[in-house]
Amino acid sequence: MGKAKLGAERPLSPHLQIYRPMLTMMMSIAHRISGAANAAGFVLLAWWLVAIAAGPEAYAQVANFFASIPGRLLLFLFSWSLIHHMLGGIRHLIWDTGTGLDKTSIEVFAWLTIISSTVLTILLWVAGYALMGSQ
Amino acid sequence: MATPLKRVRGLGAAHGGTETFWRQRVTALANIPLVIFLILSIVSHIGADYGTVKVYFAQPVVAVLMLALVISVSVHMRIGLKEIIEDYVHGEGTKIVALVLATFFAVGLGLASILAILKISLGT
Numbered sequence: 738m739g740k741a742k743l744g745a746e747r748p749l750s751p752h753l754q755i756y757r758p759m760l761t762m763m764m765s766i767a768h769r770i771s772g773a774a775n776a777a778g779f780v781l782l783a784w785w786l787v788a789i790a791a792g793p794e795a796y797a798q799v800a801n802f803f804a805s806i807p808g809r810l811l812l813f814l815f816s817w818s819l820i821h822h823m824l825g826g827i828r829h830l831i832w833d834t835g836t837g838l839d840k841t842s843i844e845v846f847a848w849l850t851i852i853s854s855t856v857l858t859i860l861l862w863v864a865g866y867a868l869m870g871s872q
Numbered sequence: 873m874a875t876p877l878k879r880v881r882g883l884g885a886a887h888g889g890t891e892t893f894w895r896q897r898v899t900a901l902a903n904i905p906l907v908i909f910l911i912l913s914i915v916s917h918i919g920a921d922y923g924t925v926k927v928y929f930a931q932p933v934v935a936v937l938m939l940a941l942v943i944s945v946s947v948h949m950r951i952g953l954k955e956i957i958e959d960y961v962h963g964e965g966t967k968i969v970a971l972v973l974a975t976f977f978a979v980g981l982g983l984a985s986i987l988a989i990l991k992i993s994l995g996t
Contacts, residue, residue: 769956772952772956773952773953773956775949776949776952776953776977776978779945779949779981779985780981782910782914782942782985783981783984783985783988785914786938786984786985786988786989786992787984787985787988789922789925789926789929789988789992790987790988790989790991790992793922796922796925797922800919800920800921800922803914803918803919804918804919809918812914812915812918816911816914816915819907819910819911820907820911823903823904823907826900826903826904827904829900830897830900830901833897858911861908861911861912861915862911862915864912864915865911865912865914865915865916865918866915866916868912868915868916869916869917869918869919869920870920870924871916
């Protein structure tokens with residue numbers, strides 16, 4: 738009997754691959770991924786701010802990128818990630834009070850987060866476009 | 873030796889309690905309106921010329937909200953990244969390096985943004 742085999746024979750607790758993927762599990766992972774994505778996305782904000790402070794030439798570069806299709810797409814994904822993480826966070830704040838922890842509520846919260854994050858992001862873009870040139 | 877004060881504080885050998893948990897909640901709450909403000913600020917200035925953006929940031933309200941956002945987000949970001957690293961990076965050395973880099977990232981991003989906001993709003 739080899740030594741390596743002994744290591745595997747103790748009882749091991751089941752890990753991710755044992756479970757059927759569930760919505761609530763995916764939303765928990767999505768909260769972490771969106772959080773990390775937001776951290777990366779804030780590089781865009783810093784770039785924008787530093788360029789404005791640096792002067793017209795530096796600003797023109799950022800402005801051109803932000804106005805391009807890939808730029809707009811990246812900004813849209815960043816804002817969606819922010820809103821998704823925000824709504825997921827509000828869900829966590831509700832859970833912190835000890836309410837909404839039953840099976841039905843967590844399913845409802847999961848769907849609400851997905852649907853309202855998409856709707857709210859689109860609404861904010863519509864509002865942002867409507868505000869253009871008004872300040 | 874447990875002094876009465878130590879017993880009242882109830883912190884034990886870790887010397888820390890729930891500050892990080894609480895700080896993450898307070899910054900989360902602050903981030904809700906500030907992030908909505910940020911998205912509206914960015915989207916409404918896509919394609920805007922330099923003068924327009926400068927005038928926008930010259931408004932004290934805008935500068936204050938942006939500063940609040942950057943500070944609150946940096947603090948929240950550092951705690952979040954730390955939590956992710958502690959959960960998934962298991963090598964002791966790699967973990968410490970990753971944690972330090974995450975702190976440098978959050979502080980660096982925050983400071984660069986703050987200096988930029990101050991420079992724009994206070995003039996050249």
